[in-house]
Structures are given as C-alpha cells and as structure tokens.
Amino acid sequence: MVHLADGVLLLSIQRLKGERSERSLFHVLNGKRSATTLQDAFFYDLEPIFGLFPYTKYDYEKLLASFEKRGWLNRSSFTLTEAGSMLASPEAVSDLFDRLGGEYRDYTTMTWKRLSLFVQTFMSLEHERTFYPVQADRLAERWVKQIVRTEREWRPLIQSFHHELETALEDIGDPYATAVVYRFTGAFETGYTYEQIAALLDVDARTARLYFLAGWNALLWKLPRDAKLLGFAHGLSSERMTLSARGSYEQFLAGRSFQQVQSQRRLRTSTIEDHVVEMAMYLDEFPLDQFVPLEQIKQVEQLRDESSWALKPIFEQIDGISYYQIRLVFARLKRGETFV
Amino acid sequence: MFEKTLKRVFGYDSFRPGQREVIDAVAEGQDVLAIMPTGAGKSLTFQLPSYIKNDGLTIIVSPLLSLIEDQMLHIRERGERGVARLTSMETLEEKQEILNHLKRYRFLYLSPEQLAVPHVTRALARTKIQMLVVDEAHCISQWGHEFRPEYARLGELRKQLGSPQCMAVTATAPETVKRDIVEKLALFSPAQFVHSANRPEIRLIVERLGSEDKMRRLSELVHDVPKPAVIYTATRREAEALALHLDDALFYHGGMSTEDRRLVQSQFLRDEVAIMVCTSAFGMGVNKDNVRSVIHYQIPATLEAYMQEIGRAGRDGEPAFAVLLYAEGDERIQQFLIDQQYPKDKDIRLAYFERDNGTSLAQLPRLLRLNEEDPVWGLLNQMLAERTLAEAVDWVKDRKRARYRQLGQMMDYALIKTCRRDYLLNYFSEQPVKQSDCCDICGEIVFPPSEQLVSKNVTDWKHRLARIFSFD
Numbered sequence: 109m110v111h112l113a114d115g116v117l118l119l120s121i122q123r124l125k126g127e128r129s130e131r132s133l134f135h136v137l138n139g140k141r142s143a144t145t146l147q148d149a150f151f152y153d154l155e156p157i158f159g160l161f162p163y164t165k166y167d168y169e170k171l172l173a174s175f176e177k178r179g180w181l182n183r184s185s186f187t188l189t190e191a192g193s194m195l196a197s198p199e200a201v202s203d204l205f206d207r208l209g210g211e212y213r214d215y216t217t218m219t220w221k222r223l224s225l226f227v228q229t230f231m232s233l234e235h236e237r238t239f240y241p242v243q244a245d246r247l248a249e250r251w252v253k254q255i256v257r258t259e260r261e262w263r264p265l266i267q268s269f270h271h272e273l274e275t276a277l278e279d280i281g282d283p284y285a286t287a288v289v290y291r292f293t294g295a296f297e298t299g300y301t302y303e304q305i306a307a308l309l310d311v312d313a314r315t316a317r318l319y320f321l322a323g324w325n326a327l328l329w330k331l332p333r334d335a336k337l338l339g340f341a342h343g344l345s346s347e348r349m350t351l352s353a354r355g356s357y358e359q360f361l362a363g364r365s366f367q368q369v370q371s372q373r374r375l376r377t378s379t380i381e382d383h384v385v386e387m388a389m390y391l392d393e394f395p396l397d398q399f400v401p402l403e404q405i406k407q408v409e410q411l412r413d414e415s416s417w418a419l420k421p422i423f424e425q426i427d428g429i430s431y432y433q434i435r436l437v438f439a440r441l442k443r444g445e446t447f448v
Numbered sequence: 449m450f451e452k453t454l455k456r457v458f459g460y461d462s463f464r465p466g467q468r469e470v471i472d473a474v475a476e477g478q479d480v481l482a483i484m485p486t487g488a489g490k491s492l493t494f495q496l497p498s499y500i501k502n503d504g505l506t507i508i509v510s511p512l513l514s515l516i517e518d519q520m521l522h523i524r525e526r527g528e529r530g531v532a533r534l535t536s537m538e539t540l541e542e543k544q545e546i547l548n549h550l551k552r553y554r555f556l557y558l559s560p561e562q563l564a565v566p567h568v569t570r571a572l573a574r575t576k577i578q579m580l581v582v583d584e585a586h587c588i589s590q591w592g593h594e595f596r597p598e599y600a601r602l603g604e605l606r607k608q609l610g611s612p613q614c615m616a617v618t619a620t621a622p623e624t625v626k627r628d629i630v631e632k633l634a635l636f637s638p639a640q641f642v643h644s645a646n647r648p649e650i651r652l653i654v655e656r657l658g659s660e661d662k663m664r665r666l667s668e669l670v671h672d673v674p675k676p677a678v679i680y681t682a683t684r685r686e687a688e689a690l691a692l693h694l695d696d697a698l699f700y701h702g703g704m705s706t707e708d709r710r711l712v713q714s715q716f717l718r719d720e721v722a723i724m725v726c727t728s729a730f731g732m733g734v735n736k737d738n739v740r741s742v743i744h745y746q747i748p749a750t751l752e753a754y755m756q757e758i759g760r761a762g763r764d765g766e767p768a769f770a771v772l773l774y775a776e777g778d779e780r781i782q783q784f785l786i787d788q789q790y791p792k793d794k795d796i797r798l799a800y801f802e803r804d805n806g807t808s809l810a811q812l813p814r815l816l817r818l819n820e821e822d823p824v825w826g827l828l829n830q831m832l833a834e835r836t837l838a839e840a841v842d843w844v845k846d847r848k849r850a851r852y853r854q855l856g857q858m859m860d861y862a863l864i865k866t867c868r869r870d871y872l873l874n875y876f877s878e879q880p881v882k883q884s885d886c887c888d889i890c891g892e893i894v895f896p897p898s899e900q901l902v903s904k905n906v907t908d909w910k911h912r913l914a915r916i917f918s919f920d
Contacts, residue, residue, distance in 0.1 A: 227916065234919060238525070240714040244517070244706045246542070263919065270917035274910065282909070289909040294916035298714040301698065303691070 113314035115201035116157065116208075117171070118180060118188060122196045123152045126187040127418050133186075134168050137161035139210070141350055143382035147435065149211070150389045151417040151442055155348075158210035160321060204318055207284075209325030215346040216325050221248035223269075223340045228293040229256055230266070235295035242293045268336040276330040277323070283309045284323030291320055349390050353383040360387075381432045388439035396440050396447075400433045405447045408437040417442075450475075453499050458526065464489045466643050471496055473639035474579070480615040481585075481629060482641045485759055490617050491519060494581045498554055504576030505550060507609075508557050510583040511596055513537065514709075514729070516557045522735070523555060530554035534562040547571040560598040560605075569608050577612040582633060585616035586752070589628035597826050603632045619759065620645060620752040623877060645755060645876040649762040651769050652868040652887035654861070659775040663693065666745060666773065670694055673769055674740035674898045675722040680757055682746040682781050683727065690725045690745065697723035728753065737764040744772045747862060749782045750854040751875050754861070767885070769895065774862040779855055786851045790844045791816075791828045799828055800837040865889065 120133060128148055135145040139159020149155045163171065175181035180192030188196060195201075209216055225243040229252055232239040243249065277285040286308060293299040300308070306316035331337055349357065359369045370380050388394050396405060407426050419434050440447075450471060454460050463471075470482050470493040484490050498506045510516050516533050523531045530553045532546045547568065550556070562568055582588070588599040606614060616629050616638075630638060657665055670677065681687045684701040691699035698721050700712045715721040717736055728748070742761045748754045754772075762768025791799070795816050802815060809829065818825040831840040861871055868887040870880040885893065 231916065240710065240717055242707060242710045242714065244710065266917060270913065274913060277909065286909045289913045292916050293714065297915060298718060298720050299711050301708045301711050303698070
C-alpha cells in the first residue's frame, strides 16, 4: 500500500534535485534551526515540512532503506527512481505538502494546544463534568488557567469561536475539516487519535496526521484579521527569522554597519553573514546591492541554471565572489526578484 | 480524628480495609513496608499523614512519568496545590524554581534519576522532610520483575537526605523481594503490612490453543466477555495489529505522542471505547474502576506482572474476568525480551577489554552499537564500575537464569491442572482460599450476557463541531 504520507516524503526528496545529502533532509525534517538547514528548506521549497517529521537517526535510516527496497529511491545520488517520481507527482501530494506550514509550526502548535485545552476545560466546567486534560504542555496549561478564570461574557464569545471555525473549515473543506474537528475534545466527546481519524477518512494514520496539520495551519491563515480566535495566538510569533538573526537585523535597522554589528554582538563574521542571508530570505525589502556589486548580481542571475540552486558552478565562474554573496543573490532570485 | 482529615481532605467517610493500620504506623514515625494490591488505596496512606503532621515535605519517588502525572492529577483534582514534580518534562528553569521554593509544597514527585542529581539531593537535604516514599519499591530488587538500576542508589540517597522516615510501597512482593527492599533502603525495623494478593471478584481462566487459532479466538472472546476490557500483548507492533483487527478497540503504548496517549486514556475512562489493546505501559496509575475483563494475548514474564495486570479488573468489587490465552511456544517472545535486557556475553568482554586498554567510557556505547539511553548500556556501565569481568559475566548469567525461572513459574500457572487461585496464593506465601466462581479448573466460568457499552457517534464534522460547542 502506498500512502499519501509516503508521497509527501518522496516529494521532499525530489525537490532536493540530488543537490543535497540525506543528512540535509534529515535536519529539515527535524527542524534544525541552523543556517544551512534554514537555507536548504528555503531554496528547495521544503519549508512546509520543516520540523514536522522528527525522526531519530535510526528511524530515518529505516525509512530510507524501505524507500530504496521498494524501488523508489537511489541512495547514492539521493534522487528518486522513475517509480518514486510517479508517487511524488500527483497533485494531491503537492497540495497536502504545501499546506503543511512547518515553518510556522511553533506558532500553529501552541495555538492548537491553547485552543483545544481551553475548549475542553471550559465546556467541561460548563457541563460540570470532570475531565482528563488532552494537553500536557505546561505553558499551554498555565495560559488556559489564566484565561478561564477571567470574568467575561463567555457564551457569545464561544459562539463566535464556533462560527469562525465553521466558516474557515467550510472554505478549506474535507478531508481537512474532518481531521481538525475530530481532534477537538468537548465535555462529552473525546477527540480522536490519528488512527481513528484515519479510519473515518479511509487513509493511514500518518496521512491523517498530515491532514490535521495541514487543516489547522490552513485554518489559522484563513481567519479574518479581527477573528476572535486569534486571541489564542496572543503573544506568539509567526516569524520565520531566528531570534539571533532578528537581533542583528534590528541593529542594521538602527543604522549600524556590518563591522559595528559584529563587534557589538561579539559574533563571528560567518554568523553575521548567516543572519544577513536570513534577512535576504525572509524580508520583503532587502538592499542587496549593499552586499554584492550590481555587476556581480547580474552575472549570477545570468549564469544560474534555471532548475538549480547549486552554489559551486557559479562560484567557479565568477572571479572574486564569495559563497555568501551568491547565497544572498539566490535568496532574492528565489523570492522572484530579477536584476537583469 | 484521622476520619475528620479523611473527610475534609479526601471527601471519604471511612477508610478502606487496611489503610488505617498503615496510617497509624506512619503517624507514629515508623518506617513502613506496605504491600497492597493495586486499587487498595496506597497513595492515601502516605498522603493523609502529611495533613495530620504538617511537618515538612513528603517526597515520593516513582519510576514512571505516567504514574507521576496521574497521581498529581488526582491530587490537584481535589484542590491541593502544594504539589510539584521534577522529571524530564520540566525545563531547567522550572526545576530551579521548584527547588528554590520547596517550602511551598506538601508533596514532591520525582524519578530516582532526578533525586540522584547532586544539586537536587543537596537542595532537598537542606529542607525539612517529613517522609521519603518509595513507590513501586519492588523495582529496587534484582529479584523483582521490574528491576531498575536507578533504584539501587536509593538507600544511599536516603542517607544523604538525612535518613528521613521512609515508606516503601508496592503491589506485589514475594519474600525475597521484601527482604531486598528492607535491606537496600535500610528500613529500621519497619512495620510491615501485607494485604492478601487474592482478588476474590476476579475469575481466573486459561485457554490453551494453537498459535494459529489465537486471533480468531480473541475476536470471539472480545465479543463474549463483559466490557470495558483490556487486552495485554508483549510488543507495540502486536498491540497495533490487534487493535486494527478488532472492532471498537484502540491501542496504547509508550511510543505514542502525549496527546494521542491522553486521547486514548480519556476515551477509555469515559467508556467511549470498549477495548484497549496495550503493552505493559498501560495501566500503571490508571484509575478505572469498572474494567470487567483483562485478556492476555501473550503470557507475561512473571506472576507478579500477571497479578498486577489482571488487578486492573474489578476494582469496583463487582465480578470480573481474567483470561490468559496460551499457545505452546508463546514463552519464546518473553525469553527474547529477557535476553534483550542484558548485555550479551561478547559485549561484556569487549567492553572490559576496551576499558582496560584505555578506551574512554564515552566511546564505548558507539563501539558496542548501543544507544546511550539504552538501559543495557546503563547496566553495563554500572558493572564496569562495580565488578570484575568474571563477576559481571556470572552476574548476568545468574540474573537471566532467575528470570527464566520466573517465566517458568508463569508458564506453570497456564499448564497446571489444579486450582489456579491456590497456585497464585501459594506463590505469594498465602494460604489457599475456597470460593465459588474461582477458576476454570474448579468449575466452568460463564460470562454474563454482555451489553453494548459504547454507542458510536460518527457524524459529519459540522454536527460534531456543533456538539462540542453546545451548551445544552
């Protein structure tokens, strides 16, 4: 049996185009916040699955071995076979893949924990039912405790929550809506495990989990700006930039130069460079020509093979350019900017 | 006057049989060894004295995160806020926060590993301790069925804490294990309380059949036995496979995410699912009174484990059923699991050889292809520190032999042609008991007609959502 979840993992290998290693994907799946891994995720369109498959090394090895054994994967080049490509190509796979929102997982996960625990707690209190909390997260627990205690007109608010969820889920549709709704626990009904949701949707449990993650992520972005539900995201950041890079960015904004930022923060040159690459990847506006001469920017764009994000061929063809500079140009090209 | 506290704090009108005596001894300041079957109200016996004496912190050492979580949940449910835990789940800051404010707490739960962390031990040594409770104390004994190396240091740690009053509790412990507990924890002429291991409300059944018939028979049984029911298997994979095969069954094992584990437990507690298929990870600390049947799809490794697992049935005192399915050769899986818990002979030799030739301890796990978290490595590490090579090899051989013997005793239970209850009680050094509805040897056991317990409510998502948000 081939499941959609396998397709998603195969697609992630396909997107790497044989340009990165097994290790690189491992770190992306685990959501390692290192510069290299963030860049891999950004350039190879793997951000949606960032950190969503926290495999151990052992399990990852087992997974790749099984892909190879089933004739889907060439491990030496880390590319898919024809059969593997077939499985990665259906639209259903890329649809699911691109909705997963892994790059926002801290934000979406915590919002889910808060909301689901709140709903369970509030509705159970309302119906005077004892309950067994579905979330074991201390931060979420503390947050919900504080909220539940506040005096306010809860009923209309709860009705708004209900309405907002329903409207957004109608828009997103099944199977996502079912996967999300059946995860909720109320006063009388306990949420379903992924196995149970899988049985409802006639898929395997791993796919059911991805449907939930995709549905929940899509829902949060579907909500109107003034949605009451967004209160559950209060104080959470949906930013992709690492805290450390953000620190450097703020200093740049205050008008400091690269050298000043570096001496102020006492970080290595390469670290600050990584921060600048993050800015180039994530910021809407970025002054690329302050870091790379315009002539070289153009050269990079012209020399790049449309389908590749490999740095080395460019590096070898342009005198006096650094890998760091190529990354910066790539980042802006990836965002759709053009300089020629 | 204890009754007043019982009513005020716990909301009960009277003690359950045996609780009072234990509490008396604790209140008098004696060391205590209490062997009480699951469901007899162990935790109350060390919690209530804290309210009577109000004389410092009660520290409870417990081996499993799920157990700790569960007990804390119960304590908090009755409104007690002075309870904290130190486990692998807390961040460093949270732990420090707790250690800095120990005076705020009445109860502190922790794992033996956490207690052994030097700055934790020191912080606790500086505070006023009313009592140290060692839960699941059988884990301390190498002769016990769940020996944990981390438990071996508890005696020494107790000393470092200033030898506070100590209470050891466990559900089951034969003579050898009892002696080990008293000695290892250095209990001072402890008051001993041993409740009968007999659970008269549980009918004992063994069915012998061929391996190929087990699955079919299980499906029938699941249909016939009263529910809710728990099915025990030996491996996670088998638990998943059986749950998939049976209707209205969920699996539960240690490899699941916290959220899924909680969803499964909550469904089972609320009778939303009738059957749980699980490994031994399920059950410890799950308080569900109305479990009617426990089925063993695989033979457990020891009689103690078996008693503990069937003990989840019939806690409300109503009739319950324990069915063991045994096919010849089933014991091999337990043999395999036993072997896996000890380092192999050649690995022991290799480890000693490498160590003696200057290889650092840090490199050994990789050389031996062991995960550093693997308990086998923990064991090996401990042996390297405490034993010679010859001693280590012998020790493992002895240990395995003892475990095989225990497994043999478990098999005998399945194979005997005499009263099964007698056999169990004899194992725990108790006198035989005559009762009707005893076991399949003493007379045929008939299952009462079983009612449909669970009503499935699968509707489209909009209805489900509306129900979750409904105030009616």
